[in-house]
Amino acid sequence: MFLSFLAFVSSLTALETPPAAQDYGKGMEIHIEREFDVPAEQVWDALAHDYVGIDHWASIVVASTEMQVEDLPEGFSYDPEAPVVGRIVTTGFGEVSETLTMYDEDAMQLTFRGGNLPGMIAYTQNTHTVTDLGNNRSLLTFDIYMVPSGPAKLMKRKLRNRFQENLGHHMEELEVYLLTGEPAVAAP
Numbered sequence: 001m002f003l004s005f006l007a008f009v010s011s012l013t014a015l016e017t018p019p020a021a022q023d024y025g026k027g028m029e030i031h032i033e034r035e036f037d038v039p040a041e042q043v044w045d046a047l048a049h050d051y052v053g054i055d056h057w058a059s060i061v062v063a064s065t066e067m068q069v070e071d072l073p074e075g076f077s078y079d080p081e082a083p084v085v086g087r088i089v090t091t092g093f094g095e096v097s098e099t100l101t102m103y104d105e106d107a108m109q110l111t112f113r114g115g116n117l118p119g120m121i122a123y124t125q126n127t128h129t130v131t132d133l134g135n136n137r138s139l140l141t142f143d144i145y146m147v148p149s150g151p152a153k154l155m156k157r158k159l160r161n162r163f164q165e166n167l168g169h170h171m172e173e174l175e176v177y178l179l180t181g182e183p184a185v186a187a188p
Helices: 002-016 019-024 040-049 051-056 152-179
Strands: 030-037 063-067 086-091 094-104 109-115 119-132 139-150
Touching: 030 152, 040 051, 040 119, 040 139, 040 152, 051 063, 051 086, 063 094, 094 119, 139 152
Parallel strands: none
Antiparallel strands: 030 139, 063 086, 086 094, 094 109, 109 119, 119 139
């Protein structure tokens, strides 16, 4: 009976780890959500239909360009239903690719996997979901699975807190952009 329970718990753990991340070791999950006084379709349009346009509203992104199939990092695949393969964003950490690995227009959900990551991150996968709350309100959730590498493995709690803080700021910037059509802060 106890062995059956252990097998069950092990299977649950394996399900939480994205298959592509299993070779990178134990990761961590980050969940953040925010309600917007904006229709879900408008939020989805900014995140999905203008996926490459993240540099219009996210201050951390200096530039964003559309990724082509030939730009895919080795071992990555993209969802052919997505409007683009992905994007290459330039930040203070350098260029990072964000490949759309899952795209569901009806569910207003997309997942992207990061490539060419900073040395402290071995793997990252981000799922964005937009939910219609009615009355021109929506809920945006970010669910991130990340595997730190090197010394960052020892600072998981601090790293998680920092990411949650930054993602909260990221959502605030998106809300300002959705409400005003202008970025919350000027890009550097």
